[in-house]
Amino acid sequence: MNGLIGHGALLISVAVIVLGIGAGVMAGRLRTQDWINAVYSAVYTNFVLVTIATGAMVVALVTHDFSVSYVAQVGSRATPLFYTIISLWSALEGSILFWGWVLSLYAAVVVWTNRRRAGALVPWSATALLGVSLFFAILLIGPANPFHPVYPVPSDGPGPNPLLQNHILMAVHPPLLYLGYVGMTVPFAFAVGAMLSGEIGSNDWIKLTHRWTLLSWGFLSAAIIAGMWWSYEVLGWGGYWAWDPVENASFMPWLTATAFLHSAIMQERRSMLRLWNVNLVVGTFVLTILGTFLTRSGIISSVHAFTTGTIGYFFLAFIALVLVASLGLVAGNSDRLGSAGNLDSAASRETVFLLNNLFLTVFMFTVLVGTLFPLVAEAIRGVKVSVGEPFFNRMSLPVVIVLVFLMGVGPALPWGRASRDEMRRKLVPPAAGAALLLAIALVAGMRNAYALAVVALAGYSIVANAREIVIGMQARHEARGEAWGVALLKLASGNRRRFGGYLAHIGVFAVAIGIAASSSMRSDREATLKPGESITVAGRTLRLKSVWGRDETQRSVVGATLEFVENGRVAGIIEPRMNFYPASQQPVPTPAVRSSLLGDVYVNLQAFRPDGSNVTVKVIYEPLVPWIWAGGLIVVLGAITSILPQRVRVAHEADARQPATGARGALAGLHANVEAT
Amino acid sequence: MNWRRASLGVAAALPVIALLAWGMTRDPKDIPSPLPGKSAPSFALSVFAPGQQPLARTVGDTVRLADLRGQVVVLNFWASWCLSCRDEHVTLSAVARQYAGKPIQFLGVLYNDEPVSGTAWIKEMGGQSYASLNDPGARTAIDYGLYGVPETFFLDVHGRVAYKQTGPASAQVLARVADSLLAVAEKDGAPTNRNR
Numbered sequence: 001m002n003g004l005i006g007h008g009a010l011l012i013s014v015a016v017i018v019l020g021i022g023a024g025v026m027a028g029r030l031r032t033q034d035w036i037n038a039v040y041s042a043v044y045t046n047f048v049l050v051t052i053a054t055g056a057m058v059v060a061l062v063t064h065d066f067s068v069s070y071v072a073q074v075g076s077r078a079t080p081l082f083y084t085i086i087s088l089w090s091a092l093e094g095s096i097l098f099w100g101w102v103l104s105l106y107a108a109v110v111v112w113t114n115r116r117r118a119g120a121l122v123p124w125s126a127t128a129l130l131g132v133s134l135f136f137a138i139l140l141i142g143p144a145n146p147f148h149p150v151y152p153v154p155s156d157g158p159g160p161n162p163l164l165q166n167h168i169l170m171a172v173h174p175p176l177l178y179l180g181y182v183g184m185t186v187p188f189a190f191a192v193g194a195m196l197s198g199e200i201g202s203n204d205w206i207k208l209t210h211r212w213t214l215l216s217w218g219f220l221s222a223a224i225i226a227g228m229w230w231s232y233e234v235l236g237w238g239g240y241w242a243w244d245p246v247e248n249a250s251f252m253p254w255l256t257a258t259a260f261l262h263s264a265i266m267q268e269r270r271s272m273l274r275l276w277n278v279n280l281v282v283g284t285f286v287l288t289i290l291g292t293f294l295t296r297s298g299i300i301s302s303v304h305a306f307t308t309g310t311i312g313y314f315f316l317a318f319i320a321l322v323l324v325a326s327l328g329l330v331a332g333n334s335d336r337l338g339s340a341g342n343l344d345s346a347a348s349r350e351t352v353f354l355l356n357n358l359f360l361t362v363f364m365f366t367v368l369v370g371t372l373f374p375l376v377a378e379a380i381r382g383v384k385v386s387v388g389e390p391f392f393n394r395m396s397l398p399v400v401i402v403l404v405f406l407m408g409v410g411p412a413l414p415w416g417r418a419s420r421d422e423m424r425r426k427l428v429p430p431a432a433g434a435a436l437l438l439a440i441a442l443v444a445g446m447r448n449a450y451a452l453a454v455v456a457l458a459g460y461s462i463v464a465n466a467r468e469i470v471i472g473m474q475a476r477h478e479a480r481g482e483a484w485g486v487a488l489l490k491l492a493s494g495n496r497r498r499f500g501g502y503l504a505h506i507g508v509f510a511v512a513i514g515i516a517a518s519s520s521m522r523s524d525r526e527a528t529l530k531p532g533e534s535i536t537v538a539g540r541t542l543r544l545k546s547v548w549g550r551d552e553t554q555r556s557v558v559g560a561t562l563e564f565v566e567n568g569r570v571a572g573i574i575e576p577r578m579n580f581y582p583a584s585q586q587p588v589p590t591p592a593v594r595s596s597l598l599g600d601v602y603v604n605l606q607a608f609r610p611d612g613s614n615v616t617v618k619v620i621y622e623p624l625v626p627w628i629w630a631g632g633l634i635v636v637l638g639a640i641t642s643i644l645p646q647r648v649r650v651a652h653e654a655d656a657r658q659p660a661t662g663a664r665g666a667l668a669g670l671h672a673n674v675e676a677t
Numbered sequence: 678m679n680w681r682r683a684s685l686g687v688a689a690a691l692p693v694i695a696l697l698a699w700g701m702t703r704d705p706k707d708i709p710s711p712l713p714g715k716s717a718p719s720f721a722l723s724v725f726a727p728g729q730q731p732l733a734r735t736v737g738d739t740v741r742l743a744d745l746r747g748q749v750v751v752l753n754f755w756a757s758w759c760l761s762c763r764d765e766h767v768t769l770s771a772v773a774r775q776y777a778g779k780p781i782q783f784l785g786v787l788y789n790d791e792p793v794s795g796t797a798w799i800k801e802m803g804g805q806s807y808a809s810l811n812d813p814g815a816r817t818a819i820d821y822g823l824y825g826v827p828e829t830f831f832l833d834v835h836g837r838v839a840y841k842q843t844g845p846a847s848a849q850v851l852a853r854v855a856d857s858l859l860a861v862a863e864k865d866g867a868p869t870n871r872n873r
Contacts, residue, residue, distance in 0.1 A: 320694040320698075324687050324690050331679075331689075332679050332686065333679070334679070375703075379700070586760065
């Protein structure tokens with residue numbers, strides 16, 4: 001029954017999408033309200049249908065309906081309810097269904113919030129969104145159909161991949177990633193809509209796109225950090241980033257989206273970089289599809305690759321279509337996208353933004369080359385090569401150092417032209433921050449030159465960004481007599497996007513410092529211990545207390561209890577485990593982490609004697625790892641601050657300038673906020 | 678819309694698409710070895726698991742590759758912690774038994790594992806027809822450029838690597854390669870050491 005409902009809803013949705021695309025083309029050409037309404041209705045109907053299909057899948061999972069192929073593949077009666085629900089995205093078909101649902105949700109929200117906007121931009125954008133939806137809908141009724149009937153119906157299933165039901169972040173990282181990744185379709189749809197409607201010459205579409213990019217970028221940032229955290233918590237090697245193709249696939253669009261968030265401001269304020277911006281928006285979307293293709297088609301081997309069938313060929317056809325259509329459209333519109341503005345002076349924020357875009361793009365291409373190089377090398381020279389961490393680290397570290405520095409210089413410099421005196425006043429004092437952090441790092445024992453450079457420049461840029469906030473507070477304090485706290489709040493709410501930007505910068509500095517310290521100053525040891533014996537790593541002593549085993553509902557667990565010994569007394573315990581799932585013969589290591597502000601003690605149970613007489617543990621001390629997670633949180637807070645609607649006062653101004661658009665209610669800020677930067 | 682520029686844009690997309698399409702025809706897990714056609718690296722390893730009659734060897738004896746010249750050698754690298762090794766275990770054991778009496782030697786080589794665990798594993802899997810060798814420090818595995826376990830090397834009568842199987846071997850592949858190598862051995866005349 002669930003299978004019938006789900007599959008039926010998806011079949012109808014294909015028909016609705018096809019009709020909607022047809023209506024969209026008519027709406028775009030004739031611009032009559034009836035056709036426009038027809039497209040919008042198709043978008044809403046598609047959302048309802050995909051929601052029904054996704055709901056049917058969740059019901060099938062929860063009720064253990066093993067007549068549905070996807071449930072037979074990932075379901076199990078022993079799996080706890082929570083992991084049963086989130087196993088919706090634990091394998092290929094379910095994750096495509098979830099993707100399709102997120103996309104249909106975005107499309108519906110985009111259309112709803114812009115439904116009264118005049119012109120052909122929104123109808124064409126809705127048509128582009130339906131076009132992308134069509135691809136996923138075809139996957140869902142064809143090669144990735146999760147609703148295949150299974151007969152005879154099995155009485156139980158294997159449950160999700162053990163690694164995917166071993167940690168709570170399974171509920172966090174994938175949805176965030178989809179929200180970020182799929183969300184990049186929206187800016188792309190606006191770009192396509194702007195080109196097809198002829199509105200590409202105006203800067204108006206950029207304002208709309210900027211805000212939606214911020215939203216997706218916020219989700220993607222959170223997803224990347226959550227993914228790092230997840231791999232750190234579950235994989236037992238104490239690392240969080242390995243330049244795996246899938247990690248690169250999420251990072252590349254993040255880089256181009258970050259570049260766009262800055263270059264869009266250039267267009268809004270100075271009408272510069274118009275062609276470049278279209279390229280960044282389209283490129284970001286192409287990178288999301290390319291990343292999905294690379295990791296879902298089996299073309300490149302990766303730890304994340306799902307097992308694949310013919311789905312790779314569908315992705316190939318789709319990526320070919322997207323590349324041809326978008327490159328053709330962008331190139332065909334390029335003569336309408338000349339820059340109207342000019343650079344006034346090299347000493348200005350504009351210059352820093354240009355450099356920031358240059359380096360972010362170089363960074364993206366470095367990662368792209370490293371990811372695709374094995375393919376290119378085999379095509380041209382017939383040799384198998386693999387590109388590993390040393391390449392990526394060596395190539396990206398200098399770029400990261402420059403970017404961290406630019407993130408301090410940019411906010412300090414004014415738009416237009418900075419006088420020599422202004423430059424000195426703005427750019428010299430933050431050097432104190434660099435000196436301070438450099439001294440601290442040296443005292444703490446950091447010796448790696450790259451790490452020291454990152455930490456010192458982060459110190460510079462933290463001061464530069466914090467200073468901008470303090471200067472703003474000071475001005476309010478002196479001019480209006482506001483208390484410092486009130487001044488901060490008013491400052492933050494008065495220009496949310498700029499304030500959110502500073503906040504995001506500070507988050508990035510925390511991440512950079514965390515990565516620099518944890519990767520350059522990590523120490524680890526491995527030892528086989530009998531109960532009562534101890535191991536000491538980086539001055540921290542752990543004593544094995546006991547080895548134990550127990551059965552839980554869906555798995556059995558072997559664990560070790562170790563005590564932190566400080567000055568002869570026990571200062572806490574840590575319990576690394578190995579979880580055994582019935583469907584898998586290999587245990588899933590479940591390391592234990594004890595975090596403090598200054599660093600993590602990370603213990604992984606490597607091996608044990610069945611009689612409990614000894615265990616082999618790996619103990620890692622990694623300084624400042626929590627800074628990475630905290631920094632990620634600050635970045636997200638920055639993104640949220642920037643997205644929050646501006647106060648109503650500004651919204652009225654925006655409406656006043658565009659009377660044709662009418663009342664937009666609470667979402668008025670969507671457009672208004674961008675004015676304020 | 679400037680159609681000339683648009684077509685240039687489309688032309689720029691084509692090489693990328695061609696590269697990706699070509700990539701679809703490749704299997705990224707298929708790692709070529711420089712060894713096939715080359716002389717197999719020599720080894721001298723001691724037997725830790727005896728195997729069963731008629732293929733049994735004495736535990737502790739040293740097996741040297743040089744002494745096997747003139748015979749086809751099937752070298753299977755495995756480990757007790759390796760899951761795919763379980764899949765091919767019965768097949769390998771049975772095929773080796775079928776070829777008993779012919780100038781072909783099946784040998785297991787334990788990779789990154791303890792002989793104790795290896796012996797226990799063989800027992801658990803219901804025995805193995807041919808003997809397995811211990812490879813302390815994985816020296817031989819490194820010489821053979823092992824990519825992972827299981828991996829099976831077929832050496833011809835001249836001591837050259839004729840074929841390499843990455844991943845579990847099927848009965849068909851084993852029989853086909855073994856038969857062709859044995860046919861060459863017969864054509865080349867009686868097994869001798871003349872090519873040394």
